Amino acid sequence: MRSLNVVGAGKLGRTLATLWHQQGVFEIAGLFNRSAASTREAQDFIGAGTAVSDLNKLPHAQVWLLAVPDDQIATTAAALAPIIAQYQPLAGKSPMLFHCSGALPASVLAASDADLLASAHPVHSFADPKRSLTDLPGSTVALEGSEEVIDVLEPAFMALSCNCIHLSPSQKVLYHTGSVLACNYLTVLMDLSLQVFQAAGIDNKSAMALLEPIVVQTVKNNFALGPAKALTGPLVRGDVATVARQTEALRQLAKSNSTTNNDSDTTSDIQAATLAEIYRALGKAALPLAEKAGLSQDARRQLQSIFDES
Structure with missing residues (x-):
């Protein structure tokens, strides 16, 4: 030995x-x-x-x-x-x-x-x-x-x-980056999700309880079906109005935090602004996948326009 x-x-x-x-x-x-x-x-x-x-x-x-x-x-x-x-x-x-x-x-x-x-x-x-x-x-x-x-x-x-x-x-950096995106950033997305629930008045314990079944099922679906078939929600349905309302809600949250807190709580301001930015960035990244899952070209153009707004 x-x-x-x-x-x-x-x-x-x-x-x-x-x-x-x-x-x-x-x-x-x-x-x-x-x-x-x-x-x-x-x-x-x-x-x-x-x-x-x-x-x-x-x-x-x-x-x-x-x-x-x-x-x-x-x-x-x-x-x-x-x-x-x-x-x-x-x-x-x-x-x-x-x-x-x-x-x-x-x-x-x-x-x-x-x-x-x-x-x-x-x-x-x-x-x-x-x-x-x-x-x-x-x-x-x-x-x-x-x-x-x-x-x-x-x-x-x-x-x-x-x-x-x-x-x-030569393979190591990209190999590790792929691992980070799927593992570490999944944890970041969970935290961001909890922040949005908190803004909606739902405490972390309740949010975790309602998220666990759907998050676990989503992970299982991704490995069983592949990302294109596992993707669900307003993007796949081409529900442009819902995506527009969600984007606007996050924009208003950032604006509200900035107006309410002024300089007293810059951390809250940064988090709220980040939520809106990440939602748009992830939405853009998801569009090709949503198209594979059946999103129409017309709906994709409308959604792209929403995500391109600053």
């Missing part, structure tokens, strides 16, 4: 380390976070590994996971260079290093001076590590980098019942 050091045992790092420990894939060696308390919490969560308070105190390991934020990967790799060089003669070869950024290639780890580099991005939301322990299986992991490292990581993720795909460095 190969040993694994985890640098950045946050939500993602501690989830993977826990699952690999439970499945006997890796022997968890060292754990390091910037906060000593956070490192101890990770150790307790994983149930294995040695918590260290200094990068230089990390033990020798055959595989190193850098689960730090994207903008810290290169600097962390550089900080590890002398440590890895110290252990390399003991192992007889360079250890394997990988990160879990979806947008950055394995080469961002080059400052570590290690030869065997890879990236492994699980397409999964690690918002709650406890949930991820049971929800991660079935997720896809995008692998890129040294074949020797991928030959180790692919069976490691497959042991967690994950599927794996292989990417080139």
Whole structure:
């Protein structure tokens, strides 16, 4: 069993380390976070590994996971260079290093001076590590980098019942952008929807209760039928009057907030203006899809005119 050091045992790092420990894939060696308390919490969560308070105190390991934020990967790799060089003669070869950024290639780890580099991005939301322990299986992991490292990581993720795909460095940014649009921005749309409900006098708890069934069903429809057939609502029906009223309602909301709050609450002003802008932008983006679903050319022209108004 190969040993694994985890640098950045946050939500993602501690989830993977826990699952690999439970499945006997890796022997968890060292754990390091910037906060000593956070490192101890990770150790307790994983149930294995040695918590260290200094990068230089990390033990020798055959595989190193850098689960730090994207903008810290290169600097962390550089900080590890002398440590890895110290252990390399003991192992007889360079250890394997990988990160879990979806947008950055394995080469961002080059400052570590290690030869065997890879990236492994699980397409999964690690918002709650406890949930991820049971929800991660079935997720896809995008692998890129040294074949020797991928030959180790692919069976490691497959042991967690994950599927794996292989990417080139040039594919990563757009691949990750696609993931962000469908996952992260879905969450943003939920928040914007709740803001509109709040403006209508409906509290968040009630709004969430009424949204959950239709949002879940919409997601299911998209995967079962495809976006064109899953799209419903006033755009597909060509209900120009309804779209015009909704657009005007958001415009008036922004105007009302600005008049009422003046300079006392600029955040509310920005949110209301953003709601109207995003509604129009999404409406424009949806028109080709609505046309595939049966929207007439005449209705499309009228809707385009509404969305083009500022």
